Amino acid sequence: MGSGLWLERRLALTGLPRDQESYMARRRIIIVGGGFGGASAAVQLARKIAEPLAITIVEPSHQIGPGLAYSTDDPTFRLNAISGPHSIDVADPGHFTRWCAAKGLAQSDPEARIANGELFVRRRDFRDYLVETVRAHLSQENGSTITHVRDRASDISVDEQGVAVSLEGGRRIAADMAFLAVGNPPLRQPAWASGAAAGHPGLFAEPLRTSFDSVERDAKVLVVGAGLTALDIVASLLARGHRGSITAISRRGLRPEPQAPRVLAPPADPPQPPVIPLDLLEGELPAYATGEPLSALDLFRGMRRHAAETDATELGWQAAFDAVTLPLSRIWPNLPLPEKQRALRHLRAYYDAHRFRTPPMTDAMVRAREATGQVIFRKASIERLDVDDQRRLVAWLQTPDTGHTREAFDAVINCTGFDNGRALQGNSLLARLQRRGMIAPHPTGLGIEVDMQNRIITASGESIAQIRAIGPMTAGVFGDPLGVFFISAQVHRLIPGLAEQFGLTLTSRNC
């Protein structure tokens, strides 16, 4: 489609602005990736910049917002925290809670409610919230628009004028700047899953995009990994009436802790914004997190001491943990590189088990069946997966108690998480940018190098102000920018600098 025709069609779709000259004068921002990060960036830019912006999101799937995490229809999969921190705009912490109230989710999904009135909403409802919220911001009174281009970016080039994003479909879109919001690395494909059993109908190698309808109710199931996804899948099988045994194995025998049922805000009618202000990210750090130089061990010991103090209180150990994880983006950059590497090597599994907590209803469902012996958590690792004469899957397990064992299963589900080692090679755009030296892998192995304003840093160490990376790909620099709250906060933090870069004004929504 010629650019004039495309422009006309876009103007016809948004209805704003009619006059082409003012359209051409708008600052153009292109966002590559339309998952939560891309959606949050678009909505926050539209709300917080006074001048009209032409925001384009390049995203191959048909909706803006869901990404990998929230595309699911499975009613068992819930958000892993209450509604408050899941606002698309961290500066408007009641936004999602108000949406839930307006939709009557507490009534239509009573299982979402916990004793204090808070909701652990289904992920599919959160998807609807994101899609609706983006839709509501497609055209703003000030002339800002959000346009979805359904394609995949294959390359980005930069010059004094700004950026040009090439699309796989052949088009090239010019803009003043770009956000890179391409999400998590691909899922890990362990060697055991690509050996003799590859292609077996009972092997589920990509659990986030799979339906488990083909798993027989009496099937004996092995879940490899025991993180949040594993628990979600166990709960989903149980909710569908699974009767067979389900064994979840993990190398260290750890599993996610349940989310604290603490009162973050008293239930109120109409609901009030919960008490998750930006101060939790920006407030004072615990003294043990401010050492110079800061060491991973000091941080760990400080957290343990603090957790022991708060464990007996109503807030529980989670309060001590959150005192570090909420402002982690300010603590992690102060750890020298060897300390970061030490923390990832020795503490990561413990961090993950305490940070990524299970919704209480998922935890309760799984524990109830654990009590009957149907669900078993074991400390074990899988070495090989074969197929026997009866076409059953045979797992070669190594356990600390029994050493090597072989056990047959009807279904084996790979929940070993994301493959950080393939974060760049696993995405053709990132692979190309790396080949051209425009991005460089972070030395921790997590994502790419960016500066404290999220500008990408080239292989030769130069910051590129026209391209800002957000979300999981900035984990090496910021530690844990993975959850919705943290990604939204990253965008919020960047907007004043962007406004200054382009001579724009902030609205009062940038509070």
Ligand SMILES: Cc1cc2nc3c(=O)[nH]c(=O)nc-3n(C[C@H](O)[C@H](O)[C@H](O)COP(=O)(O)OP(=O)(O)OC[C@H]3O[C@@H](n4cnc5c(N)ncnc54)[C@H](O)[C@@H]3O)c2cc1C
């Ligand atoms: C299963 C799961 C459950 C989670 N649950 C929670 C939760 O309950 N609460 C919470 O706070 N956090 C949760 N998270 C974490 C967090 O919400 C997600 O990681 C977050 O959605 C990441 O957002 P993102 O936009 O960076 O990535 P994604 O949502 O994955 O979006 C990235 C998008 O980029 C697109 N893309 C990739 N490459 C290109 C390209 N070259 N061109 C164009 N588009 C491209 C993809 O199509 C994709 O839509 C969960 C994560 C997962 C995986």
